[in-house]
Amino acid sequence: MSFARALYSAITWGAQPLLRRKLRRRARAEPGYAVAVHERFGRYAQPLDSLVGHSGMDALGRFVWIHAVSLGETRAAAILLRELRAQLPGMRLLLTHGTATGRAEGEKLLQPGDVQVWLPWDTPGAVARFLRQFRPAMGVLMETEVWPNLIAACQRRGVPLVLANARLNDKSWRGARRLAPLALPAYRALTAVWAQSQADAERLQDLGAPVRGVFGNLKFDVVPEPAQIEMGQRWRMLAGRPVVMLASSREGEEALWLEFFKSKHPVGQTDQAQAASKNIANISLPEVQWLIVPRHPNRFDEVAQLLQDAGLRVARRSAWQGDVPVAADVWLGDSIGEMAAYYTLADVVLLGGSFAPLGGQNLIEAAACGCPVVVGPHTFNFAEATELACEAGAAWRTLGLPAAVDKALALVQHPHDLEKARAAATAFAQAHRGAARATARQVADLLGVAASSAKD
Known part of the structure; x- marks a missing residue:
């Protein structure tokens, strides 16, 4: 572990009491923040075997994990998920969030066999417990969510982790450059990045992200109910x-x-x-x-x-x-x-x-x-x-x-x-439609590679 990530890990570990206090305060206005707080720290009530089945199960039988932090990202995830279910019949979804509105919206997307939990706080221990609990075949982070410990842990465990519908504005790019010892290894460790625009792609590539395509914005594929x-x-x-x-x-x-x-x-x-x-x-x-x-x-x-x-x-x-x-x-x-x-x-x-x-x-x-x-x-x-x-x-x-x-x-x-x-x-x-199908195709291809590796 680099010095920058060790320092970051120490800060995130020490900030846990502040996070608990913030969640209690937010829950007064939005009760959803009081739900399953233990999940925020990588502790889960469900028995492992009942969630993922036999440990020898190949990648195509394990969870496809999508992280959609808030309401907007969850709506984008819903568009991608519709295409993923079409291309991967029978897939099991592990859906994670960071906000109460995201979790409430995401609940509508679940089917039998799917699981929804909070993404854990980015400490090494919480991230390790999360990955041991669910053993996802691969992970899809929506839009902007780059967490150094989470990405490093996925890389160590051989879990492909991609950034879909990726965007990075100029302000965030400058911030990442200022935190280069921490941010650049995280972006470089991603398996693939699919950007919304050419400008987003160029900023992400400057940080070392493996940009594999510019597909446009998933939200163009929205079909109003x-x-x-x-x-x-x-x-x-x-x-x-x-x-x-x-x-x-x-x-x-x-x-x-x-x-x-x-x-x-x-x-x-x-x-x-x-x-x-x-x-x-x-x-x-x-x-x-x-x-x-x-x-x-x-x-x-x-x-x-x-x-x-x-x-x-x-x-x-x-x-x-x-x-x-x-x-x-x-x-x-x-x-x-x-x-x-x-x-x-x-x-x-x-x-x-x-x-x-x-x-x-x-x-x-x-x-x-x-x-x-x-x-x-x-x-x-x-x-x-x-x-x-x-x-x-x-x-x-x-x-x-x-x-x-x-x-x-x-x-x-x-x-x-x-x-x-x-x-x-x-x-x-x-x-401007078409991003959802292109992204789902790439996810399916990567999942096929992961399945082949699991069988080998």
């Missing part, structure tokens, strides 16, 4: 007016939106004053239904309180009467797993994470639902997809949230332009 599309269409019909959504909003962005909204549409006045101001407000702010969907569930209550304190009538999705929206100034999307319905409902989306310096969110699911997107200046986490969408007429970049709102409102006031944007969004999403 018909039931969600139907529900979103029903909501739109009931709305009776254009819907503009602030989607996947992050901390501070709702306050930015509220500041703009209040400047155009005074709230908290008497009914007479509101009636007088409404005529003025409508000159610059057309009648639309606003929808806000925060990125993180633990902020639902916080955002609702912020809006209510400003005098707005807020109707939370969780309080709707069945599937019938409640009349309000703002609808608050406080549900998980309904983004396709929200995107179908919305005429235009303001994409969160891009109006504060947070790197943006992925716009591909919105495009797949035929919903045009307006972004702010901060999209470095999804730079290529954003640029391609802008070039295709499926998205627009603005200097900030006020300009983004103006653009969205201009679109909903011009139905012809809006319809063109909708068609462009759908065409953009369809034009």
Whole structure:
């Protein structure tokens, strides 16, 4: 073990009490963080033999392990998993996560014989117990998850470990370069890397990663659930007016939106004053239904309180009467797993994470639902997809949230332009599909090699 990794291991071991305290704190807002905490430290309740069967079983009969840290990665994993199950009938899935939302979403993907646990904290002991417990045939890390001890342990045990749908922005690349003694051996020890874009590939190769292909983004292969599309269409019909959504909003962005909204549409006045101001407000702010969907569930209550304190009538999705929206100034999307319905409902989306310096969110699911997107200046986490969408007429970049709102409102006031944007969004999403099948084929090939090695 190198000095850099020995020091890192000592730090991660010493930080375990802090991790336990953080999990307890997070569990107050999201109870999922209190589930199976022992798994975080590589300790599992299930007997080993009941999980993986006979120790002599070859690679094709053992777990295919996919690690999807959070909600976005789990949704990408779902797309890849659909292709993997088609190419590897009867495969057993070992699915790991790092966040409560990821685990909740991942539970929907399980079939009989599959197992879902937390990925252990990256100490040598926890990682060793995890690999002894499950003996995966191979591992697939989604997007950005590079853990030095985990990768080193897989290399020692001969477990092929790949990075799929890989992305690495410029900021993360610079950070990895600063930690070169620790990061570079980890990237070099991966079996294969399949990048989202050529720029991602070049940054990963600079760190020594074995890039074997540039397949594009798995999320282009998303197929929105018909039931969600139907529900979103029903909501739109009931709305009776254009819907503009602030989607996947992050901390501070709702306050930015509220500041703009209040400047155009005074709230908290008497009914007479509101009636007088409404005529003025409508000159610059057309009648639309606003929808806000925060990125993180633990902020639902916080955002609702912020809006209510400003005098707005807020109707939370969780309080709707069945599937019938409640009349309000703002609808608050406080549900998980309904983004396709929200995107179908919305005429235009303001994409969160891009109006504060947070790197943006992925716009591909919105495009797949035929919903045009307006972004702010901060999209470095999804730079290529954003640029391609802008070039295709499926998205627009603005200097900030006020300009983004103006653009969205201009679109909903011009139905012809809006319809063109909708068609462009759908065409953009369809034009970039194919990453899931290509990635699944490579995983299947590597798994076949591992099976042959196990038999030999």
